Amino acid sequence: MTLPRQILLLYRKDLRVEVRKKESLIAMAFFGVLIMVILNLAAGLDRRLQAEPAAGVLWVAILFSSVLGLGRVFAREKENNCVAALLVSPLSPGALFAAKALVNFTLMSFSELVLVPVFFALFGAGLQPGLPVLLLLLALVNIGFSAAGTLLSALAAGTRRNEVMLPILLYPLCLPLVALAVKATGAAFGGRPMTEIRDLIESMAAFGLIYAAAGYLLFSHAVREA
Amino acid sequence: MLKRFDPFAVLALVGIPGAAATVFFYAPLERTMGVVQKIFYFHLGLAAAAFLSFFVACVAGVLYLLRRQRVWDERGTAAVEVGVLFTTLVLLTGSIWGRPIWNTWWTWDPRLTTSLILWFIFTACLILRSAVEQEEKRAVFCAVMAIVGFVDVPVVFLSARLWRSIHPTVIRSEGIALEPAMIVTLAVSLAAMLILWRALFRLRCSIQRQENTLLDLQQQLQR
Amino acid sequence: MERATYLILAYMILWVGIAGYLTWLSGRQRQIARRLEELNAQIKRREVRS
Numbered sequence: 001m002t003l004p005r006q007i008l009l010l011y012r013k014d015l016r017v018e019v020r021k022k023e024s025l026i027a028m029a030f031f032g033v034l035i036m037v038i039l040n041l042a043a044g045l046d047r048r049l050q051a052e053p054a055a056g057v058l059w060v061a062i063l064f065s066s067v068l069g070l071g072r073v074f075a076r077e078k079e080n081n082c083v084a085a086l087l088v089s090p091l092s093p094g095a096l097f098a099a100k101a102l103v104n105f106t107l108m109s110f111s112e113l114v115l116v117p118v119f120f121a122l123f124g125a126g127l128q129p130g131l132p133v134l135l136l137l138l139a140l141v142n143i144g145f146s147a148a149g150t151l152l153s154a155l156a157a158g159t160r161r162n163e164v165m166l167p168i169l170l171y172p173l174c175l176p177l178v179a180l181a182v183k184a185t186g187a188a189f190g191g192r193p194m195t196e197i198r199d200l201i202e203s204m205a206a207f208g209l210i211y212a213a214a215g216y217l218l219f220s221h222a223v224r225e226a
Numbered sequence: 227m228l229k230r231f232d233p234f235a236v237l238a239l240v241g242i243p244g245a246a247a248t249v250f251f252y253a254p255l256e257r258t259m260g261v262v263q264k265i266f267y268f269h270l271g272l273a274a275a276a277f278l279s280f281f282v283a284c285v286a287g288v289l290y291l292l293r294r295q296r297v298w299d300e301r302g303t304a305a306v307e308v309g310v311l312f313t314t315l316v317l318l319t320g321s322i323w324g325r326p327i328w329n330t331w332w333t334w335d336p337r338l339t340t341s342l343i344l345w346f347i348f349t350a351c352l353i354l355r356s357a358v359e360q361e362e363k364r365a366v367f368c369a370v371m372a373i374v375g376f377v378d379v380p381v382v383f384l385s386a387r388l389w390r391s392i393h394p395t396v397i398r399s400e401g402i403a404l405e406p407a408m409i410v411t412l413a414v415s416l417a418a419m420l421i422l423w424r425a426l427f428r429l430r431c432s433i434q435r436q437e438n439t440l441l442d443l444q445q446q447l448q449r
Numbered sequence: 450m451e452r453a454t455y456l457i458l459a460y461m462i463l464w465v466g467i468a469g470y471l472t473w474l475s476g477r478q479r480q481i482a483r484r485l486e487e488l489n490a491q492i493k494r495r496e497v498r499s
Binding site: 148151152155158159160161165168169171172173175176177179180199203206207210211214218221222224225 | 291343346347349350353354357358359362363366367369370371373374375377378380381382384385386
């Protein structure tokens with residue numbers, strides 16, 4: 001089987017499980033909305049945030065909720081002892097990584113379909129939506145976060161404290177990505193043109209590329225021990 | 227057999243007091259900053275050694291994954307641990323320097339941000355180490371984390387440019403903006419810190435090696 | 450001499466940090482020695498028994 005076919009096969013398998021059980025997506029969207037409601041209460045009666053703090057709220061909600069989904073995708077295989085089966089099968093570990101990363105990417109994107117409208121409903125007053133820029137930024141963060149998250153969730157699944165380890169390992173690595181995303185989104189909400197945030201976007205793309213490559217190369221080592 | 231004295235430990239025992247003496251008695255007083263500037267010499271040495279440490283951890287991680295030899299895990303562990311210690315000290319001394327000079331303990335300057343993020347990543351690596359018991363699994367996980375952490379450095383640098391800098395750039399591409407006597411002091415303390423790093427690194431490696439051998443012996447005995 | 454306090458504080462933290470690490474390492478080293486002793490005793494007991 002060629003690599004793209006392997007990836008597609010694994011991807012469809014995981015999505016089918018998710019569609020039947022719906023365990024990750026609902027939890028992610030629910031938790032994300034909850035975070036935004038809490039932060040909206042904390043923002044006070046005025047409920048008006050500057051562009052940059054508002055961008056921070058959006059990314060906190062997205063990233064803290066998506067770590068729930070990231071952990072599940074790998075822990076599910078682990079609980080049913082499917083990791084060994086997948087490794088014995090003629091599928092390459094690289095394909096496994098790509099498929100899991102794609103699943104995480106998809107889950108994040110779907111939960112953002114809920115989170116972004118809710119964000120604009122709660123905090124949208126006085127912000128420029130700048131939709132194309134926002135979509136680009138969302139895509140870049142999803143790529144970087146799901147690539148790094150997939151690799152690290154394989155590590156976390158192998159430890160005794162799975163649920164605690166994943167955020168501890170993942171957030172420090174993603175700090176620069178989050179910082180870039182907050183700055184870029186803040187600029188976009190402030191109505192500044194795309195050319196101004198070009199080097200931020202390039203750095204975010206670099207993050208995604210680095211972790212996609214690192215994940216593809218290192219995943220086989222991590223998953224064999226998990 | 228283990229050698230009784232590590233030459234680097236002996237060198238460090240001579241070098242560190244020597245460097246301290248140079249800093250306090252030889253280096254001239256800086257005009258605007260005064261005595262506080264004397265923190266800088268060891269601060270820079272620590273920072274260089276810490277960064278070297280993380281680089282070594284990354285290389286050791288790659289070599290472990292390729293060769294699966296225990297030595298590389300021992301070196302990786304030692305490098306991460308000493309690196310975290312040194313980064314902690316860099317952050318603390320830098321912060322104490324910043325308080326009288328910038329009038330604040332902390333500021334989001336590129337270099338401070340980079341050191342802080344590296345500190346977070348490699349402390350996470352230490353936590354990961356404590357969370358896994360089986361030796362080989364632990365070694366692989368830590369190797370992966372050390373590589374992934376070091377690979378983050380370019381992006382950390384890129385993102386750190388977002389914050390305006392008030393950190394002094396002493397070493398620029400045009401040359402070093404210091405008096406000759408200060409440069410000598412800086413070189414001495416930098417060398418002393420690197421020797422200290424090497425001594426601590428070897429000490430930590432040997433302890434890890436002894437613990438591993440001990441575990442092997444115990445397992446053999448139980449069989 | 451406000452500033453000298455900061456200098457002293459910084460160097461104190463520096464040396465205390467390194468000394469603390471060395472103390473911790475020597476603790477581990479002592480533990481290794483103890484475990485080695487226990488192991489030796491175990492081996493001796495076995496030899497006597499057999």
